[in-house]
Each structure stands twice: as structure tokens, then as C-alpha cells.
Amino acid sequence: MRMAAPGEPSWKWRRIIIYAVLAxxxxxxxxxxxxxxxxxxxxxxxxxxxxxxxxVTGYTGFATAQDIAAIWTTRTARPYSDPPQAPTPPPPADQTIVVVPQKPSGGE
Known part of the structure; x- marks a missing residue:
């Protein structure tokens, strides 16, 4: 079962009522x-x-009506999704790595 996104209404009580009536x-x-x-x-x-x-009609119909109401309220196509994130800044232009060879330390 999928977890509800932040701000998305829970279906827990709807499922309990519908399954009880169906049973x-x-x-x-x-x-x-x-x-x-x-x-x-x-x-x-x-x-x-x-x-x-x-x-069946109520289970799907009320969910659709709730989603439409959320879309009208938030004015977005995905009302329960996370808010848009700012793009990640590009890395710095110069990323040159300089390798300096070391002289071997010998006993001579």
C-alpha cells in the first residue's frame, strides 16, 4: 500500500467503512x-x-471530487506532490586537478 504524500488526505477511514459495509x-x-x-x-x-x-462509485467518485477540489485550490496539476525545488547550481567552471609527483625518499 502506498503512503500518502504530505498534505494528501488519508484513505484509512474510507477503506474501513467501505470494507465493513461490503463484508x-x-x-x-x-x-x-x-x-x-x-x-x-x-x-x-x-x-x-x-x-x-x-x-464502488462512492469510493472512486468522492476521491475524484476531492482531487478536483484540491487542483482548483492549489492551481497545480499535481496538488499533493512536493513543491517545485530550485534547480541545483552548476559546478564551478574550473575543476582542474594538479598532481605533483613526489621524489622517492631513499636512504641514499
Whole structure:
């Protein structure tokens, strides 16, 4: 899982709520597997499908709306990215290295 950039909203609570509702909906569908084929069970199954569709749309739709609001607020294409950095200055023009040979120190 990717960590949120500084200033980017956390999705932790959205995920907790969505996964909890999805788990509850799956449990309800599991109960319907062995139930009688009645109008009530058909309505419950349709409701389950509706819950899943709303969750997926909400999960992606609200994130898109939040990103658009951040783009309008910051007036940048990437509102949660780090601010632009100043370019690194070029190195000095003269970088000549002078090697001076040393005389061997002998016992002579």
C-alpha cells in the first residue's frame, strides 16, 4: 500500500467503512444462498447489488471530487506532490586537478 504524500488526505477511514459495509453485504448474500426463492429475497439480492455499486462509485467518485477540489485550490496539476525545488547550481567552471609527483625518499 502506498503512503500518502504530505498534505494528501488519508484513505484509512474510507477503506474501513467501505470494507465493513461490503463484508456485511457479502454476509447477507451468503444467508440468501440457501433461502427460499421469494420476492423478499429477490429484493434483498437487488439491494446487495445496489450497495456494491454505490460503494464502488462512492469510493472512486468522492476521491475524484476531492482531487478536483484540491487542483482548483492549489492551481497545480499535481496538488499533493512536493513543491517545485530550485534547480541545483552548476559546478564551478574550473575543476582542474594538479598532481605533483613526489621524489622517492631513499636512504641514499
Amino acid at each position: 456485511w453485504a457479502c454476509y447477507q448474500l451468503f444467508i440468501l444462498v440457501d433461502a427460499q426463492d421469494t420476492r423478499l429475497n429477490e429484493t434483498i439480492a437487488w439491494g446487495w447489488q445496489l450497495v456494491v455499486m454505490v460503494l
